[in-house]
Amino acid sequence: MTEPGLKRWLPIATLLSCLLPLGVGAQGNGGALMADARAWLSRIHAAASSGNYEGTMVYSAGGALSSSRVWHYCVGEQVYEKQEALDGRQQRIVRHNDSVHTLWPQARVAVVEKREALGAWSTTPQTVDPQALDQYELRPDGSARVAGREATVFLLEPRDALRYAQRLWADQATGLMLRADVIGPGAERPVIESTAFSEIEIGVKPQPETVLKAIRRIDDYRIVRPRQKRTTLDAEGWALARPVSGFRLAGCLRRGMETAGENEPVLQAVFSDGLTHVSVFLEAYDAQRHRNEMQARQGATATLTRRRGDHWVTVVGDVPPSTLPLFADAIERRR
Amino acid sequence: MNTPSIHPAGAADDLPDDDPRRWLSALADGDAAAAQRACSLWRDDASARQAWHTYHLIGDVMRSDELARAPQRDAAFLAGLRARLATEPVVLAPVAPSQKARPRQPWLMPAAAAAGFVVVAGVLVLTRLGQPGVSGPAAVMAGASGAGLTAVSSAAAPVAPARRDAGFIRDPLLDEYLRAHQSAAGGVAAAAPGGTLRRVDVTVPAGASR
Numbered sequence: 001m002t003e004p005g006l007k008r009w010l011p012i013a014t015l016l017s018c019l020l021p022l023g024v025g026a027q028g029n030g031g032a033l034m035a036d037a038r039a040w041l042s043r044i045h046a047a048a049s050s051g052n053y054e055g056t057m058v059y060s061a062g063g064a065l066s067s068s069r070v071w072h073y074c075v076g077e078q079v080y081e082k083q084e085a086l087d088g089r090q091q092r093i094v095r096h097n098d099s100v101h102t103l104w105p106q107a108r109v110a111v112v113e114k115r116e117a118l119g120a121w122s123t124t125p126q127t128v129d130p131q132a133l134d135q136y137e138l139r140p141d142g143s144a145r146v147a148g149r150e151a152t153v154f155l156l157e158p159r160d161a162l163r164y165a166q167r168l169w170a171d172q173a174t175g176l177m178l179r180a181d182v183i184g185p186g187a188e189r190p191v192i193e194s195t196a197f198s199e200i201e202i203g204v205k206p207q208p209e210t211v212l213k214a215i216r217r218i219d220d221y222r223i224v225r226p227r228q229k230r231t232t233l234d235a236e237g238w239a240l241a242r243p244v245s246g247f248r249l250a251g252c253l254r255r256g257m258e259t260a261g262e263n264e265p266v267l268q269a270v271f272s273d274g275l276t277h278v279s280v281f282l283e284a285y286d287a288q289r290h291r292n293e294m295q296a297r298q299g300a301t302a303t304l305t306r307r308r309g310d311h312w313v314t315v316v317g318d319v320p321p322s323t324l325p326l327f328a329d330a331i332e333r334r335r
Numbered sequence: 336m337n338t339p340s341i342h343p344a345g346a347a348d349d350l351p352d353d354d355p356r357r358w359l360s361a362l363a364d365g366d367a368a369a370a371q372r373a374c375s376l377w378r379d380d381a382s383a384r385q386a387w388h389t390y391h392l393i394g395d396v397m398r399s400d401e402l403a404r405a406p407q408r409d410a411a412f413l414a415g416l417r418a419r420l421a422t423e424p425v426v427l428a429p430v431a432p433s434q435k436a437r438p439r440q441p442w443l444m445p446a447a448a449a450a451g452f453v454v455v456a457g458v459l460v461l462t463r464l465g466q467p468g469v470s471g472p473a474a475v476m477a478g479a480s481g482a483g484l485t486a487v488s489s490a491a492a493p494v495a496p497a498r499r500d501a502g503f504i505r506d507p508l509l510d511e512y513l514r515a516h517q518s519a520a521g522g523v524a525a526a527a528p529g530g531t532l533r534r535v536d537v538t539v540p541a542g543a544s545r
Contacts (some may be wrong), residue, residue: 100518113518251519257511270519279516296509301516303509314509318514
């Protein structure tokens with residue numbers, strides 16, 4: 001099945017890989033470079049959403065390693081996607097356009113979410129990427145080989161200490177992102193978190209049936225449908241009193257939390273700088289559940305919990321831990 | 336140890352029946368059944384530690400002159416180890432309520448050092464925080480992770496089994512926040528690394544165990 005796909009892609013891939021060095025080499029003036037950077041980000045985005053690929057993705061952070069198998073098919077306007085965890089507990093995420101099933105086969109639990117609530121948050125590359133380039137400087141960083149493919153490497157260097165640097169490896173032939181490292185500050189530039197394809201086939205024949213099969217037989221699963229409703233910070237009586245530099249409110253959602261009790265919806269406000277995200281969760285303070293304020297970190301994702309009067313604030317973000325208090329302190333009850 | 340005997344087994348015979356040091360002696364002789372009693376004794380009683388050390392010193396001397404070194408060497412090593420442990424930065428710093436200025440130092444430490452136990456110790460702490468049934472301080476020091484591990488698993492079991500996958504103990508509550516965050520992050524910018532290359536590392540919501 002993969003043979004015809006590869007053959008079909010080969011001429012395009014060859015053509016593109018010939019053209020690419022020209023684009024990357026155009027560093028004559030800043031404008032051209034910036035335009036090039038934007039073009040690359042758009043290309044990465046397009047490849048991720050419209051490509052047909054299957055691969056094994058490896059995630060590592062702090063000495064922990066986990067991998068998952070990924071299928072991504074695009075048939076016309078229809079997008080089929082499946083991720084299956086290969087380590088630890090069985091878990092599958094199946095996405096068909098805006099419908100997302102998260103399955104735990106051993107526990108026989110399925111979380112079914114309509115992406116429409118979140119989908120509206122999704123912005124087109126044209127509006128997202130320029131914003132990211134306000135906060136990060138995109139630098140070509142040579143080329144390398146990832147998962148057996150030639151990749152162009154970029155370094156996204158933050159312009160302040162509120163966010164992490166990231167190094168991206170984009171497939172030279174298709175633009176698909178093959179690897180992404182989150183890089184910490186300091187002279188040693190430690191890699192905090194790394195996600196990469198260890199092997200991938202791009203341009204495979206789409207097989208939507210293999211994706212949909214996974215959600216056909218879930219009659220005996222306990223189906224959980226989180227309640228989600230789009231809202232605004234203002235309508236909920238909250239405001240970010242002091243904006244955090246470079247971060248814009250990307251969306252606000254009132255959602256039922258399985259563990260927070262059925263009748264205790266949690267407000268989730270998502271802030272984005274175009275590349276990375278910070279979620280601020282707000283809920284009523286409950287002495288039973290909210291015992292200790294704390295900070296934690298796992299890979300590049302930091303968490304902070306804090307009590308603010310009658311409310312409990314949880315901030316989760318793929319940012320340095322020192323950025324989180326800025327959100328926790330700035331979020332204020334307006335009524 | 337005031338009755339230095341040539342052999343630990345001899346010591347046991349010399350000791351009165353009710354002397355708790357018998358357990359130490361038995362353990363030193365390889366009696367596994369004595370392990371629990373001996374360990375608790377070892378933990379609670381300084382003189383028991385002394386006795387334990389003496390038993391082994393005697394054994395060492397019998398085996399080789401090389402091992403018959405001044406006990407100060409061991410003491411110095413232990414003291415040094417404790418001092419090093421004490422200065423080890425605590426990666427997870429629970430924040431005292433109403434205390435605005437928190438020590439930031441733990442986060443500034445080189446990630447190479449932090450990475451080792453951020454994940455394990457971090458998740459431990461989260462678990463304790465998230466389980467309504469678990470009381471006690473949230474601060475689980477990295478050094479105490481072994482004890483914390485057992486406590487968490489057993490205490491949490493009736494509510495939602497604490498999972499241990501690849502060295503992770505996950506808290507269902509915070510997991511849900513992480514999951515919500517990840518799914519939102521993917522929705523906002525698919526071009527970001529989180530888009531295509533997002534990890535799949537979430538556990539079942541707590542309710543799933545019902």
